[in-house]
Amino acid sequence: MFCLWAAALALPNGSFAAPGLSGTVRVIDGDTLDVGGGRVRLFGIDAPETDQMCTTEQGQSWACGAWVTDQVTTLFAGRQAHCVAVDTDRYGRIVAQCDVRGQDMGEAIVSAGLAFAYRKYSNRYVFAEKGAAVRDVGLHASRVQNPSQFRQTRAVGRIPPDRNCKIKGNISRKGTRIFHVPGQLYYERTGIRPETGERWFCTISDAQSAGWRAAKR
Incomplete structure:
Protein backbone atom coordinates (compact mmCIF):
# COMPACT_ATOMS: atom_id res chain seq x y z
CA MET A 1 0.00 0.00 0.00
CA THR A 153 24.88 8.73 -27.61
CA ARG A 154 21.32 7.47 -27.95
CA ALA A 155 19.96 11.00 -27.53
CA VAL A 156 21.78 12.26 -30.64
CA GLY A 157 19.15 13.12 -33.23
CA ARG A 158 16.26 12.75 -30.79
CA ILE A 159 16.20 16.24 -29.34
CA PRO A 160 14.93 18.98 -31.70
CA PRO A 161 17.59 21.61 -32.45
CA ASP A 162 14.77 24.19 -32.71
CA ARG A 163 12.10 24.03 -30.01
CA ASN A 164 9.54 25.34 -32.51
CA CYS A 165 10.23 22.52 -34.97
CA LYS A 166 9.63 19.30 -33.04
CA ILE A 167 8.08 17.08 -35.72
CA LYS A 168 10.36 14.19 -36.70
CA GLY A 169 10.48 13.26 -40.39
CA ASN A 170 11.71 9.67 -40.31
CA ILE A 171 12.48 7.37 -43.25
CA SER A 172 11.82 3.67 -42.65
CA ARG A 173 14.03 0.83 -43.86
CA LYS A 174 11.62 0.39 -46.77
CA GLY A 175 12.00 4.05 -47.70
CA THR A 176 8.59 5.13 -46.38
CA ARG A 177 8.53 8.71 -45.15
CA ILE A 178 6.70 8.96 -41.82
CA PHE A 179 6.46 11.87 -39.42
CA HIS A 180 6.04 11.63 -35.67
CA VAL A 181 4.66 14.36 -33.43
CA PRO A 182 5.32 14.73 -29.67
CA GLY A 183 3.16 12.38 -27.63
CA GLN A 184 2.99 9.58 -30.19
CA LEU A 185 4.14 6.09 -29.24
CA TYR A 186 7.45 6.09 -31.13
CA TYR A 187 8.30 9.78 -30.93
CA GLU A 188 10.86 9.59 -28.11
CA ARG A 189 12.76 6.64 -29.55
CA THR A 190 12.92 8.07 -33.08
CA GLY A 191 16.21 9.71 -34.01
CA ILE A 192 16.66 12.01 -37.00
CA ARG A 193 19.68 11.49 -39.28
CA PRO A 194 19.91 14.36 -41.76
CA GLU A 195 22.64 12.57 -43.73
CA THR A 196 20.04 9.95 -44.80
CA GLY A 197 17.43 12.51 -45.86
CA GLU A 198 15.52 12.59 -42.58
CA ARG A 199 14.55 16.01 -41.29
CA TRP A 200 12.72 18.11 -38.71
CA PHE A 201 9.46 19.91 -39.48
CA CYS A 202 7.83 22.87 -37.78
CA THR A 203 4.24 22.06 -38.76
CA ILE A 204 2.23 19.05 -39.88
CA SER A 205 1.34 20.81 -43.12
CA ASP A 206 5.07 21.30 -43.85
CA ALA A 207 5.68 17.58 -43.38
CA GLN A 208 2.74 16.58 -45.54
CA SER A 209 3.73 19.01 -48.28
CA ALA A 210 7.22 17.50 -48.33
CA GLY A 211 5.81 14.01 -48.86
CA TRP A 212 5.76 12.60 -45.34
CA ARG A 213 2.69 10.85 -43.93
CA ALA A 214 1.60 10.77 -40.30
CA ALA A 215 2.60 7.84 -38.12
CA LYS A 216 -0.38 5.65 -37.23
CA ARG A 217 0.40 5.77 -33.51
Whole structure:
Protein backbone atom coordinates (compact mmCIF):
# COMPACT_ATOMS: atom_id res chain seq x y z
CA MET A 1 0.00 0.00 0.00
CA PHE A 2 1.29 3.44 -0.92
CA CYS A 3 1.82 5.84 1.95
CA LEU A 4 3.42 9.26 2.08
CA TRP A 5 5.49 10.19 5.06
CA ALA A 6 4.18 13.06 7.10
CA ALA A 7 6.91 15.55 6.24
CA ALA A 8 8.97 16.35 3.18
CA LEU A 9 12.73 16.31 3.51
CA ALA A 10 14.59 19.59 3.56
CA LEU A 11 17.40 19.86 1.02
CA PRO A 12 20.63 21.80 1.66
CA ASN A 13 19.47 24.64 -0.60
CA GLY A 14 16.36 25.13 1.48
CA SER A 15 13.93 23.58 -1.03
CA PHE A 16 11.98 20.45 -0.32
CA ALA A 17 12.15 17.07 -2.00
CA ALA A 18 9.20 14.81 -2.59
CA PRO A 19 8.20 12.95 0.59
CA GLY A 20 9.41 9.46 1.36
CA LEU A 21 7.24 6.48 0.56
CA SER A 22 6.87 2.79 1.16
CA GLY A 23 5.10 -0.07 -0.57
CA THR A 24 5.45 -3.06 -2.87
CA VAL A 25 8.29 -2.96 -5.38
CA ARG A 26 7.71 -3.22 -9.13
CA VAL A 27 10.97 -3.13 -11.08
CA ILE A 28 11.07 -0.89 -14.17
CA ASP A 29 14.79 -1.26 -14.88
CA GLY A 30 18.05 -1.67 -12.99
CA ASP A 31 17.77 1.61 -11.08
CA THR A 32 14.11 2.59 -11.45
CA LEU A 33 11.19 1.20 -9.45
CA ASP A 34 7.56 1.71 -8.72
CA VAL A 35 7.17 1.65 -4.95
CA GLY A 36 3.54 1.67 -3.95
CA GLY A 37 2.12 4.38 -6.17
CA GLY A 38 5.30 6.35 -6.86
CA ARG A 39 8.04 6.14 -9.50
CA VAL A 40 11.46 6.04 -7.82
CA ARG A 41 14.95 6.54 -9.26
CA LEU A 42 17.44 4.96 -6.85
CA PHE A 43 19.87 7.55 -5.56
CA GLY A 44 23.61 7.17 -6.15
CA ILE A 45 23.59 4.30 -8.64
CA ASP A 46 23.49 4.05 -12.44
CA ALA A 47 22.47 0.85 -14.22
CA PRO A 48 22.54 0.07 -17.95
CA GLU A 49 19.46 1.10 -19.91
CA THR A 50 17.04 -1.74 -20.69
CA ASP A 51 18.01 -1.73 -24.39
CA GLN A 52 21.75 -1.32 -23.76
CA MET A 53 24.12 -3.93 -25.17
CA CYS A 54 27.48 -5.01 -23.72
CA THR A 55 30.40 -7.05 -25.03
CA THR A 56 31.96 -10.12 -23.44
CA GLU A 57 35.72 -10.60 -23.16
CA GLN A 58 35.37 -12.95 -26.14
CA GLY A 59 33.86 -10.15 -28.22
CA GLN A 60 30.24 -11.36 -28.15
CA SER A 61 27.46 -8.78 -27.87
CA TRP A 62 24.76 -9.46 -25.28
CA ALA A 63 21.69 -7.68 -23.87
CA CYS A 64 23.17 -6.60 -20.55
CA GLY A 65 20.48 -3.98 -19.86
CA ALA A 66 17.65 -6.49 -20.08
CA TRP A 67 19.68 -8.96 -18.02
CA VAL A 68 20.21 -6.40 -15.25
CA THR A 69 16.49 -5.66 -15.18
CA ASP A 70 15.75 -9.38 -14.82
CA GLN A 71 18.30 -9.76 -12.02
CA VAL A 72 16.98 -6.80 -10.04
CA THR A 73 13.45 -8.12 -10.56
CA THR A 74 14.48 -11.45 -9.07
CA LEU A 75 16.05 -9.69 -6.08
CA PHE A 76 13.34 -7.22 -5.20
CA ALA A 77 10.08 -7.48 -7.16
CA GLY A 78 7.05 -7.94 -4.92
CA ARG A 79 8.93 -7.11 -1.74
CA GLN A 80 8.15 -4.25 0.62
CA ALA A 81 10.49 -1.27 0.32
CA HIS A 82 10.93 1.77 2.50
CA CYS A 83 12.32 4.84 0.70
CA VAL A 84 13.70 8.18 1.86
CA ALA A 85 13.47 10.94 -0.73
CA VAL A 86 16.58 12.91 -1.64
CA ASP A 87 15.36 14.92 -4.63
CA THR A 88 13.05 14.89 -7.65
CA ASP A 89 14.59 14.49 -11.11
CA ARG A 90 13.67 16.26 -14.35
CA TYR A 91 11.30 13.44 -15.27
CA GLY A 92 9.31 13.90 -12.07
CA ARG A 93 10.62 10.73 -10.45
CA ILE A 94 11.40 10.64 -6.75
CA VAL A 95 15.15 10.17 -6.28
CA ALA A 96 15.47 8.12 -3.12
CA GLN A 97 17.47 5.72 -1.02
CA CYS A 98 15.41 2.57 -0.49
CA ASP A 99 15.78 -0.48 1.71
CA VAL A 100 14.09 -3.86 1.92
CA ARG A 101 14.08 -5.32 5.43
CA GLY A 102 17.03 -3.11 6.34
CA GLN A 103 19.04 -3.93 3.21
CA ASP A 104 20.09 -0.90 1.16
CA MET A 105 18.83 -1.66 -2.34
CA GLY A 106 21.40 0.56 -4.04
CA GLU A 107 24.28 -1.10 -2.23
CA ALA A 108 22.94 -4.58 -2.96
CA ILE A 109 22.56 -3.83 -6.68
CA VAL A 110 26.02 -2.29 -7.03
CA SER A 111 27.65 -5.03 -4.93
CA ALA A 112 26.15 -7.65 -7.25
CA GLY A 113 27.72 -5.91 -10.25
CA LEU A 114 24.35 -4.86 -11.66
CA ALA A 115 25.00 -1.11 -11.58
CA PHE A 116 27.74 1.43 -10.96
CA ALA A 117 28.24 4.13 -8.38
CA TYR A 118 26.82 7.33 -9.87
CA ARG A 119 29.76 9.53 -8.91
CA LYS A 120 28.21 12.59 -10.53
CA TYR A 121 25.77 12.71 -7.63
CA SER A 122 27.26 10.65 -4.78
CA ASN A 123 30.26 8.57 -3.68
CA ARG A 124 28.08 6.49 -1.38
CA TYR A 125 28.50 3.25 -3.37
CA VAL A 126 32.05 3.64 -4.65
CA PHE A 127 33.46 0.96 -2.30
CA ALA A 128 30.63 -1.42 -3.20
CA GLU A 129 31.49 -0.95 -6.88
CA LYS A 130 35.20 -1.53 -6.27
CA GLY A 131 34.39 -4.72 -4.39
CA ALA A 132 32.28 -6.01 -7.27
CA ALA A 133 35.05 -5.12 -9.73
CA VAL A 134 37.65 -7.01 -7.68
CA ARG A 135 35.38 -10.07 -7.63
CA ASP A 136 34.71 -9.65 -11.38
CA VAL A 137 30.98 -10.17 -10.87
CA GLY A 138 28.05 -9.12 -13.01
CA LEU A 139 28.80 -6.33 -15.46
CA HIS A 140 32.44 -6.23 -14.40
CA ALA A 141 33.02 -9.43 -16.37
CA SER A 142 32.16 -7.56 -19.60
CA ARG A 143 33.12 -4.42 -21.47
CA VAL A 144 30.36 -2.00 -20.56
CA GLN A 145 29.82 1.50 -21.87
CA ASN A 146 29.09 3.94 -19.05
CA PRO A 147 25.26 4.17 -18.89
CA SER A 148 25.30 7.98 -18.95
CA GLN A 149 27.51 7.95 -22.07
CA PHE A 150 25.14 5.44 -23.66
CA ARG A 151 22.19 7.74 -22.97
CA GLN A 152 24.02 10.71 -24.47
CA THR A 153 24.88 8.73 -27.61
CA ARG A 154 21.32 7.47 -27.95
CA ALA A 155 19.96 11.00 -27.53
CA VAL A 156 21.78 12.26 -30.64
CA GLY A 157 19.15 13.12 -33.23
CA ARG A 158 16.26 12.75 -30.79
CA ILE A 159 16.20 16.24 -29.34
CA PRO A 160 14.93 18.98 -31.70
CA PRO A 161 17.59 21.61 -32.45
CA ASP A 162 14.77 24.19 -32.71
CA ARG A 163 12.10 24.03 -30.01
CA ASN A 164 9.54 25.34 -32.51
CA CYS A 165 10.23 22.52 -34.97
CA LYS A 166 9.63 19.30 -33.04
CA ILE A 167 8.08 17.08 -35.72
CA LYS A 168 10.36 14.19 -36.70
CA GLY A 169 10.48 13.26 -40.39
CA ASN A 170 11.71 9.67 -40.31
CA ILE A 171 12.48 7.37 -43.25
CA SER A 172 11.82 3.67 -42.65
CA ARG A 173 14.03 0.83 -43.86
CA LYS A 174 11.62 0.39 -46.77
CA GLY A 175 12.00 4.05 -47.70
CA THR A 176 8.59 5.13 -46.38
CA ARG A 177 8.53 8.71 -45.15
CA ILE A 178 6.70 8.96 -41.82
CA PHE A 179 6.46 11.87 -39.42
CA HIS A 180 6.04 11.63 -35.67
CA VAL A 181 4.66 14.36 -33.43
CA PRO A 182 5.32 14.73 -29.67
CA GLY A 183 3.16 12.38 -27.63
CA GLN A 184 2.99 9.58 -30.19
CA LEU A 185 4.14 6.09 -29.24
CA TYR A 186 7.45 6.09 -31.13
CA TYR A 187 8.30 9.78 -30.93
CA GLU A 188 10.86 9.59 -28.11
CA ARG A 189 12.76 6.64 -29.55
CA THR A 190 12.92 8.07 -33.08
CA GLY A 191 16.21 9.71 -34.01
CA ILE A 192 16.66 12.01 -37.00
CA ARG A 193 19.68 11.49 -39.28
CA PRO A 194 19.91 14.36 -41.76
CA GLU A 195 22.64 12.57 -43.73
CA THR A 196 20.04 9.95 -44.80
CA GLY A 197 17.43 12.51 -45.86
CA GLU A 198 15.52 12.59 -42.58
CA ARG A 199 14.55 16.01 -41.29
CA TRP A 200 12.72 18.11 -38.71
CA PHE A 201 9.46 19.91 -39.48
CA CYS A 202 7.83 22.87 -37.78
CA THR A 203 4.24 22.06 -38.76
CA ILE A 204 2.23 19.05 -39.88
CA SER A 205 1.34 20.81 -43.12
CA ASP A 206 5.07 21.30 -43.85
CA ALA A 207 5.68 17.58 -43.38
CA GLN A 208 2.74 16.58 -45.54
CA SER A 209 3.73 19.01 -48.28
CA ALA A 210 7.22 17.50 -48.33
CA GLY A 211 5.81 14.01 -48.86
CA TRP A 212 5.76 12.60 -45.34
CA ARG A 213 2.69 10.85 -43.93
CA ALA A 214 1.60 10.77 -40.30
CA ALA A 215 2.60 7.84 -38.12
CA LYS A 216 -0.38 5.65 -37.23
CA ARG A 217 0.40 5.77 -33.51
